[in-house]
Amino acid sequence: MKAGRKKKRFFLPDGMNMTILALIVFLSAIGLVMLYSATSYNDFIRHAGNSFYTTWKQLLYTVLAFGAMFAVSRIDYHIWRKLARYLYPAAVILGITVLFFGKEVNGQKRWFAIGPLSFQPAEFAKLTLIVTLASLMDFYYEMLKYYRVMMICALAALLIVLPVISANLSSGLILAGVAFVMIYISSRKRAVFVCAVAAAAASVVIAFQTGLLEKVLDAYQMDRIYAWFDPMAYSSTNGFQTVQGLYAIGSGGITGRGLGESIQTLGYLPEAQNDMIFSIICEELGLVGASSIIVLFLMLIWQMEKVAVSAPDFFGSMLSCGIMAHVAIQVLMNIAVVTNTMPNTGVSLPLISYGGSSVLFFMIEIGILMNVSTRIKMEQ
Numbered sequence: 001m002k003a004g005r006k007k008k009r010f011f012l013p014d015g016m017n018m019t020i021l022a023l024i025v026f027l028s029a030i031g032l033v034m035l036y037s038a039t040s041y042n043d044f045i046r047h048a049g050n051s052f053y054t055t056w057k058q059l060l061y062t063v064l065a066f067g068a069m070f071a072v073s074r075i076d077y078h079i080w081r082k083l084a085r086y087l088y089p090a091a092v093i094l095g096i097t098v099l100f101f102g103k104e105v106n107g108q109k110r111w112f113a114i115g116p117l118s119f120q121p122a123e124f125a126k127l128t129l130i131v132t133l134a135s136l137m138d139f140y141y142e143m144l145k146y147y148r149v150m151m152i153c154a155l156a157a158l159l160i161v162l163p164v165i166s167a168n169l170s171s172g173l174i175l176a177g178v179a180f181v182m183i184y185i186s187s188r189k190r191a192v193f194v195c196a197v198a199a200a201a202a203s204v205v206i207a208f209q210t211g212l213l214e215k216v217l218d219a220y221q222m223d224r225i226y227a228w229f230d231p232m233a234y235s236s237t238n239g240f241q242t243v244q245g246l247y248a249i250g251s252g253g254i255t256g257r258g259l260g261e262s263i264q265t266l267g268y269l270p271e272a273q274n275d276m277i278f279s280i281i282c283e284e285l286g287l288v289g290a291s292s293i294i295v296l297f298l299m300l301i302w303q304m305e306k307v308a309v310s311a312p313d314f315f316g317s318m319l320s321c322g323i324m325a326h327v328a329i330q331v332l333m334n335i336a337v338v339t340n341t342m343p344n345t346g347v348s349l350p351l352i353s354y355g356g357s358s359v360l361f362f363m364i365e366i367g368i369l370m371n372v373s374t375r376i377k378m379e380q
Contacts, residue, residue: 072367095163256286
């Protein structure tokens with residue numbers, strides 16, 4: 001090797017943020033361990049003694065997702081600005097189509113299913129929203145001081161959010177939150193956002209008090225709100241999952257029952273591997289383990305913020321902000337649901353909960369962020 005020549009890392013682009021990569025790998029590993037703990041009992045019973053059935057499936061999804069992340073991390077992120085014009089109509093069409101032709105699960109059509117494979121358009125919509133808004137904001141960069149530009153961005157987001165929120169309230173709320181954060185950060189007139197948040201909060205309270213909210217939301221969504229106010233009163237119906245999750249959290253104490261020692265995974269807690277896996281973490285690893293997971297996510301969000309601030313151009317900065325907002329909002333909503341801080345809306349915990357399409361599109365977003373981080377090094 002010639003003097004002064006750098007040795008390239010195998011398969012990893014030069015300048016990749018290794019802290020983010022390490023956090024992603026660590027959280028994914030924790031997710032697989034906790035997923036096995038949450039599903040091994042039921043898998044053993046349902047799949048002829050194969051207690052690894054769900055874990056092996058998630059491991060396959062995770063490996064494919066990491067492959068997608070590394071592939072995307074090598075693609076110049078500016079190409080997403082060109083792809084936005086194709087991704088956007090696809091996301092809107094898929095969001096509408098799934099309402100009519102999607103697979104019905106628990107009374108809601110949220111997935112396209114082909115044999116054993118399923119695809120959730122809401123996950124594709126999250127990626128598309130981030131790319132579309134970043135492209136619009138970059139295009140209108142010199143006009144971001146005007147309210148009409150904010151309205152254009154809000155309208156573009158609305159066309160993606162509305163079909164999703166019709167079938168999947170939680171994903172719709174995440175999309176709305178990501179759009180709000182991106183428009184807020186890019187706008188040069190931010191005072192209006194304080195008024196908008198206050199008006200929205202007041203509108204929800206008034207709608208609930210006057211009964212208007214019952215006419216807007218579906219019956220099952222209103223039942224979840226009532227169960228949120230008093231879960232014990234609905235402990236045998238809509239509050240059952242929440243109550244069992246709270247039992248799991250309370251029984252974990254400071255240090256937890258121990259890995260694999262959960263009682264709630266023995267058929268008591270529905271969807272323990274999905275929306276409620278954080279409660280299993282609390283039960284088995286206690287306050288110490290749950291706090292450690294939160295710290296890891298905070299570190300990940302902090303590293304994403306560093307990439308957003310140091311991005312070589314405005315487009316890369318807004319892409320990074322959107323991805324950071326997605327992670328932060330989804331983690332916050334999942335923990336809030338599990339602890340009954342907000343109504344049960346069915347939000348997965350990134351990299352920890354079970355899911356194929358969710359981990360795939362999440363890792364594609366991470367790949368985009370990684371490419372932005374490599375460009376930072378190239379500009380220095």
